[in-house]
Every structure is written in C-alpha cells, then in structure tokens.
Amino acid sequence: MARPEPLPPPGSVDEALGQVRTVADPVLFEGYVLYPYRASSAKNRMRWQFGVLVPPACTAQGGEYAQQRTDVLLEPRTADRLHAELRFLHVRRRTVERLGPDGTYTEVPELELPDRVLVPWDEGHEERVRLHAPLAELTGEQAHTRTVTFDLPPAVEYEPVRDEEGGVLGRLVRRRARLTGEIRPYAEQLPGPYRVSRLTVTVHNTTDAPPGDRTAALPHSMIGAHLLLAAEGGRFLSMTDPPEWARPAVAELRNDHTWPVLAGPAGREDLMLSSPIILADHPALAEESPGPLYDATEIDEILSLRTAALTEREKREARGTDDRAAGVIDLVDSLPGAVRERLHGAIRGLREVTEPSGPPDPGLTLPDGSGHPWWDPQQDPEAADAPSTVSVDGQAVGEGSRVLLTPGARRTDAQDTFLRGCRATVEAVVTDLDGELHLAVVLDDDPGGDIRRQQGRFLYFKPDEVAPLREEGQP
Numbered sequence: 001m002a003r004p005e006p007l008p009p010p011g012s013v014d015e016a017l018g019q020v021r022t023v024a025d026p027v028l029f030e031g032y033v034l035y036p037y038r039a040s041s042a043k044n045r046m047r048w049q050f051g052v053l054v055p056p057a058c059t060a061q062g063g064e065y066a067q068q069r070t071d072v073l074l075e076p077r078t079a080d081r082l083h084a085e086l087r088f089l090h091v092r093r094r095t096v097e098r099l100g101p102d103g104t105y106t107e108v109p110e111l112e113l114p115d116r117v118l119v120p121w122d123e124g125h126e127e128r129v130r131l132h133a134p135l136a137e138l139t140g141e142q143a144h145t146r147t148v149t150f151d152l153p154p155a156v157e158y159e160p161v162r163d164e165e166g167g168v169l170g171r172l173v174r175r176r177a178r179l180t181g182e183i184r185p186y187a188e189q190l191p192g193p194y195r196v197s198r199l200t201v202t203v204h205n206t207t208d209a210p211p212g213d214r215t216a217a218l219p220h221s222m223i224g225a226h227l228l229l230a231a232e233g234g235r236f237l238s239m240t241d242p243p244e245w246a247r248p249a250v251a252e253l254r255n256d257h258t259w260p261v262l263a264g265p266a267g268r269e270d271l272m273l274s275s276p277i278i279l280a281d282h283p284a285l286a287e288e289s290p291g292p293l294y295d296a297t298e299i300d301e302i303l304s305l306r307t308a309a310l311t312e313r314e315k316r317e318a319r320g321t322d323d324r325a326a327g328v329i330d331l332v333d334s335l336p337g338a339v340r341e342r343l344h345g346a347i348r349g350l351r352e353v354t355e356p357s358g359p360p361d362p363g364l365t366l367p368d369g370s371g372h373p374w375w376d377p378q379q380d381p382e383a384a385d386a387p388s389t390v391s392v393d394g395q396a397v398g399e400g401s402r403v404l405l406t407p408g409a410r411r412t413d414a415q416d417t418f419l420r421g422c423r424a425t426v427e428a429v430v431t432d433l434d435g436e437l438h439l440a441v442v443l444d445d446d447p448g449g450d451i452r453r454q455q456g457r458f459l460y461f462k463p464d465e466v467a468p469l470r471e472e473g474q475p
Helices: 013-028 056-062 140-146 214-220 244-251 300-308 312-321 323-333 337-342 414-419 449-455
Strands: 067-075 081-099 105-108 121-134 148-152 155-162 168-176 179-189 197-205 223-231 259-262 271-275 389-392 395-398 402-405 423-431 437-443 459-461 466-468
Touching: 013 081, 013 223, 013 271, 056 214, 067 223, 067 244, 067 259, 067 271, 081 179, 081 197, 081 214, 105 168, 121 148, 121 179, 140 179, 197 223, 300 323, 312 323, 389 466, 395 423, 395 466, 402 437, 437 449
Parallel strands: none
Antiparallel strands: 067 197, 081 105, 081 121, 081 168, 081 223, 148 179, 155 168, 179 197, 223 271, 259 271, 389 395, 402 423, 402 466, 423 437, 437 459
16 A cells, blocks of 8 residues: 655635535436436436446446546646545445334334434445546556555444434444545656646555445445646646647547546636536536435426425435435425525526627517427428328328338438337428438327427438328228
8 A cells, every 4th residue: 555645735726626525426426316316216226327336256147347547648847646536326225224112223214203204325425536646646656656555444333223203213324335446646747848747647456355236346446536636837728629739639539438628717727627527617506406315417497396296205305315415315305495496597698699680580480489390391491392192102192191200221310210110190291402202200108298299399201211100990
C-alpha cells in the first residue's frame, strides 16, 4: 500500500474539489432511489445503473466491468503535483429486526412506526480514496510506487429503533461485504513541439469474490465510481473541444467506461471530472433545483408534484426506505410556493433578432394551434403530387384503410421494429421531397390517436412495410 500523503492546505485544491463534488453528487447518486422513493416500487428493483465496477470473477455474469480507465491531456506548466479522488458507493444490506418479549430479535419484513415504515433496503455508503503524488513520480518504472490500494473489510452495524417514549422496538442491521481496489496513475510526456503529457488513471476492483449474478456481486462492487482530478498550476485540455493542435493526440486517448470533462466554473482548467455518464465541460447544477431528487434524468417540477401527491401511508414508507428518500419527502413537503414556481422553466439565453417581423411561417404550428405541422407534404407546394391510393398485395390502400405494420430490417429507426405486428389506420398517401411514396398512419390502439390526427403527427411507412387488413365480410 502506498504511503499516505498529507492533504492539501485548506482553501486551495481541497476547496476546489469540494465544489466539484457538489456537481458530481448527481453522478454518484444517479438512480440511487427512484420515484416514488419506496423500496416496494418496481422501479427500485433495478438500481445502481452507472459506474458499477464488480469483482473480476463477476464480469461474465452481468455485463459489468472490473475497471475504469481515464486518459486526459495535461500541460504541466508550473504544476508539480497531482491530486485525485475516487468516489463510489459501497452497498450496505439493511435488514429489520423486531424485539420480542423474551429479549431476542427476529427478522421481519417491516417495522411500522408512527412516522415511517422500516423495510429491508440496500443502502449506499459514500467512500472516498485519495491520491496525492508529485508528477515527476508518475513517469517510467517508478510510477508503480504511487499505486494506492485500499481494503474495506466486512462489517456489521446495529442501530436501535425506538418508540416515542424511547423504548426499544427493534433494530436495523447493516452488513457490509469486503471490497478491495486500487488506483494506478501514470504520466507520459508526448513527443512533439508542445509540452503536453498524457495522464492515465485506472481504477481496479480487485476483490476476491466468487462468481455470481449481479445481486451477489453488488455488495463487493464500487457503484457510481468516478474520479476527481486536480493539477496545481497545470492545465487540462478539453476532450470534447480541444485546441486544434491537440486533436490528433486526443483522438488517440483511450477512456474505458468513463467520460472526462473539465470541471469547476467556466474558464477553470486545472480540474477534471471523469464520469461514468456523458457530461459537457464545466457541468453545473440548475439554479432552480431545490435539492437532490436522486432520480435518473430527473425533472424537478414533475417529480416534486408527483411526490407531493403521495398518500400519507406512501410517504411513511418512503421515509422508512432510506434517509435520502426521507429527505426528498421532507424537501417537497416544505417547498415554498415561490420555489415551486421557479421549477416551471427558465430561459438560459436570448438571441438577438435583427430581421423585421413578418407574417408567420405557414409551415409552423403556432401556440394557439393555428398553422400547420412543421412539414406537411399535403401543404407543401414543392412536394410531388401523391395518388389517393397505392396498390399493396394487389389491393388498393388509401385513406381509411386498415393495415398491419411489417417493417423490415432495413429500417434505420430501431424503434420501428417494436411496431411490427401492430394494426394501424391509413390517414393519407403522401410523397416526400424525393418523390417516394409513404403511408401516413395512426396506430389503432394509440390512446392519443385523435390528438395525432388533429396535429398531423403521423407515423410513416413505405407501401412494402405494411400488409392490408381485410374487414370482416370483405372478399
């Protein structure tokens, strides 16, 4: 195990990394507990979606990986030290036990209290592993001396559950499995006229666990694993928008299961966040967001309104699921009206319009519903004339005809394959700007079919991608 390094002085790199952690928290907890934030919800039966590093023996069972690799370009300039921090969640399996009259504890499926309902749950405990090393020691054969290894041994924790008078009703039992890993940094100066180095940091799960499915592997896994990188006096180059001279070098970088982006406020170049999900450079939290909701691709307004609509029983179960879930319920219950209104939307930027105003484009759908859909072949004077019917399997198919959708493998839209075998009604025969014929259809079982007809939002298939349906009694 590498010797421990002293922490950087307060107010410098550590303060900067603290700011990056705030933005990285949604990465760490992405999908941690999904609306409606109850353990019994079907959505929460598949959790821990991103950045899961499993033991090496478990990679074949669940399609997960045992390591991450981050490659970035660094201009050392006056930098002489690298600071790295690995963050991840470590599963703690929680069970619920009731205290019996004989003084013994018995595991139960739930323990009901006035303000919450306690149930078994897999909690995620945040872990941090730090690396502080001189850049000069990350090159050549000496780089292996800077490898940081860590070992989180198995452990069991007990938390008493008390009633309103302070008496013990039961206890929560949290079990943690062994988890071992390592961080390997390596720096190499690239040839050429520019003084730039390739910095590689790999994270390995080295836990000696037997092969098993995903459920068995998760307690030994790093979940939501990501890296925070800081170079004092150095400059990281953007991987998505590098300087022109650096593009060839960026193209040769290899990032496995991570996406490194510049972090911190715009203009800062000494911080990097290597994330298991795709982000833009300098990611930031929306100012309107009142707090973390822990839901994948969360939309604060919708989740807040739906959470506020939970019954009191459902809120009690959510509070008993997890402290973070309880925090979401309390957050939504205490949102002032002005904060809730802010969630409705925001203008991030304005574009100056210098052209004189004129009549509305007839090809646009206006807010009041007037106008036409964005492109309607029937309204486009440049579109080729389309026949009213087209022959399919020897039968005339046109407006009002019912068809069976049979899209083939040549379709470029993968979602169309899910519509194979569905029944639909033809609304029109149209041509595109290249003169090719298409059938505009609406699915028969689409509950929004009337709205689609009103707005002209159809699905389009070529004649050889449908089969006519004969009505009962039709020859």
